[in-house]
Amino acid sequence: MIRKKVADVKEALQGVQDGMTFMLGGFGLCGIPENAISELVAIGIKEITCISNNAGVDDFGLGLLLQKKQVKKMISSYVGENDEFERQMLSGELEVELTPQGTLAEKCRAAQAGFPAFYTPAGYGTEVAEGKETREFNGKMYVLETAYKADFAFVKAWKGDEAGNLVFKGTARNFNPCMCGAAKITVAEVEELVPVGELDPNEIHVPGIFVKRIFQGKNYEKRIEQRTVRQRA
Amino acid sequence: MIRKKVADVKEALQGVQDGMTFMLGGFGLCGIPENAISELVAIGIKEITCISNNAGVDDFGLGLLLQKKQVKKMISSYVGENDEFERQMLSGELEVELTPQGTLAEKCRAAQAGFPAFYTPAGYGTEVAEGKETREFNGKMYVLETAYKADFAFVKAWKGDEAGNLVFKGTARNFNPCMCGAAKITVAEVEELVPVGELDPNEIHVPGIFVKRIFQGKNYEKRIEQRTVRQRA
Amino acid sequence: MLDKNGIAKRIAQEVNDGYFVNLGIGIPTLVANYVREDIEVEFQSENGVLGMGPFPFEGEEDADIINAGKQTITALPGASFFDSVTSFAMIRGQHVDLTILGAMEVSENGDIANWKIPGKMVKGMGGAMDLVASAENIIVAMMHTNRAGDSKLLKKCSLPLTGVGCVKKIVTNLAVIAVTPEGFQLLERAPGVSVEDIQKATDGTLLVKGDIPEMEL
């Protein structure tokens, strides 16, 4: 077995530099790599490009990096929960590339799986297809989309082991699996680092080969964006 | 919940007709839909095209359909375990389309996921690329491959529930997941049909939406092709 | 005239036995409350759940179990969780039978705009572009006019598009309308709404063939 465990978030982030491109897992605030984000804020890294479905909220998640103006460019599908984001975007301080959600996931997966490009129907006839090749297959139009390139992928799992195997819980899985192995270095933080052999090999969501470094995260807040409940009858 | 359960293999195969194209899961004899294959032999369906990584052995798996000359065309990556197959192929009785294994899996997945085509490096510069579009991305050459089209997909899982959710065991998973939802009708046979709610929603390998019919299979032989063992020290 | 719940109630009639359904944010989310209980339906949320259930009881919220609107939800027996790639395989691969979403504008040829107002508001398309480019059966749930009173059913969309020629049906506070090769075709009137009211609120071509029944809710 090839051991991927590192001591802490500091060791996990060794090599990150200003100007790099990062992938960050999560949907809204669900399943985001909280420890990696905090550390990126703490070390004051600058001019980064973030590939992430959302941009956090004003005071949590990627919003923390936006607040400190550490982000040069965001590549996302939906950014509607963040006022500071909208301000920076409309003022031109922040570059934004909006991408359909399924295309965003698949562009990560293409990088992970060695596909340079694929044809998808999403965005045909819209701004998203501008400047891109379009093509007909079986009477339907498709847009050619290319794989992302990134330096680091930061993902968050529920459980993991030293071999880098990951298991997710609920909808906190989302973009995390497709980002594993889609960047030069994939860093996984987990709520619980379990002994090797404890995870059933049939139930592993991401095999360790896609993960370069893994560490046990700390102090997860797991903030809820929309707390919706029903009353007991 | 949408119930997919059918009574038996006969009901599961309703609608199969001569001349159709079938996808069949399995790698070698591991994870093959034994019940569906037996029934296809029993009903004497003819002139079928089979998309399956292998072609079984002479007297088991897809070999049973070959023996009875029910197969018009095989689309596979490796067929080296079957003498009757080789005889029919060399004599010209059987059409054969050999496809790289990863491409075969991805052509199924493309059909499942709504991608008409994708670029892969496999087969560039070989017979496999003949007549296909090739293209350079980032200094490397790729071949354009298109999604398969099939009428039925027959897959075999370890456990499943009435909602069509599937769980696999060991390497019997192989091509089964990517064929689910890749044909017009997907038929899953399982070793154990468990009550709804028994499968952990985090541990489902194939969500039920990709499966149209599910039934509890019978009399699994699960034949081993190469029984290799080591001696106890 | 219908309120948001009325629109949801009418759309719920379009949900058939055996349908896998994706519900967008806003009015579409409400549709789940009105689906007949004697049919089998499963709700998919594109962030990674199939078999979505109602909101959790107070105190049982789980930050790891949300829908695409970031609301805490529950999973019903038979549900599954999966990643974004698998979720969009369901959508792009046309395994989802019905997509219900909101819109800022719809044109008479079925174009839809719902993600951007240039220079003013850019929230992003989320999964909407994948959904409208893939789904065979798309119903738009929206108010017939915007806050300024302008029609949202246009000859041609003025806002950046989300998808082209994809909308099949529209249910508004005033009417049920089909998108046909000839333009918007009026199918039903909301209770107490006249054909003239609908005509006035519709900017695109509105075809009125024969008697237009009032909705049955």
Place this chain on the structure above:
Amino acid sequence: MLDKNGIAKRIAQEVNDGYFVNLGIGIPTLVANYVREDIEVEFQSENGVLGMGPFPFEGEEDADIINAGKQTITALPGASFFDSVTSFAMIRGQHVDLTILGAMEVSENGDIANWKIPGKMVKGMGGAMDLVASAENIIVAMMHTNRAGDSKLLKKCSLPLTGVGCVKKIVTNLAVIAVTPEGFQLLERAPGVSVEDIQKATDGTLLVKGDIPEMEL
């Protein structure tokens, strides 16, 4: 001169700490037996297992746990099972560090042929075309000549290709050879084999620079 186990033993020296390795059928499978025990290595088999272990003890064979050669195997602690799509994501995405496979022919520009003899034998390419088109680091394990005594290291392959310009190194019963822009470069001789022996058995351009050491096994 080496036997099959000798070839495997020499190739095992090319397996470094931290490598994920895919082993083809035949001689490559034997490599696992000779990898140093003080390094961390994981074996991937393209039918869907990472962390492959040795054959099971007699009576513990499981029909559901096999390798790409259809042999019963075991899974080590830390192993994972996955589907074919994920397996080839590992391969195509260059997450596998080293690929070792057999060949019928290799040409001096690194082309490889190992899946078909027209009109005579067609077993198929299995995963070999994906492997050779993707891997950065490909070592061929084979006999230097075929049963008829003809060289398998050629100027140009005569059989249908599996991949072009992809082989980096070749280990045969006679020699270790690198594929360079100038042709085959002789790196090491097998015990008791002379440069002349190797030259005679090699059809393609063979570069011999300086003293050629004997392999250390």
